[in-house]
Amino acid sequence: MPSCRNCGTDLGQSDNFCSNCATPQNDEASRRLDEYIDRRARQIGGGVGSGSSDGTLRSRLQYALGYLGVVAGLATLTDVAGVFFLLAGIFVLPPVQAAIESRLGRPIGVRPTAATTTVLFVAGAAAFAIV
Structure with a gap:
């Protein structure tokens, strides 16, 4: 046997x-x-576009940045900054990107994703510094 x-x-x-x-x-x-x-x-x-989790360096960086934003958001949630960090972290995660892209029916693209995430992180940092 x-x-x-x-x-x-x-x-x-x-x-x-x-x-x-x-x-x-x-x-x-x-x-x-x-x-x-x-x-x-x-x-x-095989998602609609860039939001698919394909194991590329970009996807891995999106996960890292997303989790960093979520952790920063949860750590500062009692402050206004936490909301911005949390939104930025959630927005950049590849599954969220795929869901948004499937709703839109087209890929969002790298630049709009980076711009939106950057604006949210900067707004969170500014709110954290001010308050």
């Missing part, structure tokens, strides 16, 4: 995947799994 290449669980002769850890047990199963993952990634990441 064969055992799993990854976890050692006993497998049936015709098992292509481990019933315990789901590791492919032969080259054909690995190929089919890779094709399935690629197909699903294209379906999920």
Whole structure:
């Protein structure tokens, strides 16, 4: 009786995947799994435009900046600045961008996204400094 290449669980002769850890047990199963993952990634990441989460450096930076804005917004939420930081952080996140773009039916673009986010962050910083 064969055992799993990854976890050692006993497998049936015709098992292509481990019933315990789901590791492919032969080259054909690995190929089919890779094709399935690629197909699903294209379906999920194939948004209208730039807002799709495609793993690019731009998308990763948008997530980092978005989370930074959300954290800054939550940290200063009792101040007026928190609202601006929170809005900027939420607006720049790729899933939010994809939702806005799907509503508009067209991509927003890099410059309008950067401009809006910058204006919100600057307004938040100014409100934080003033108040």
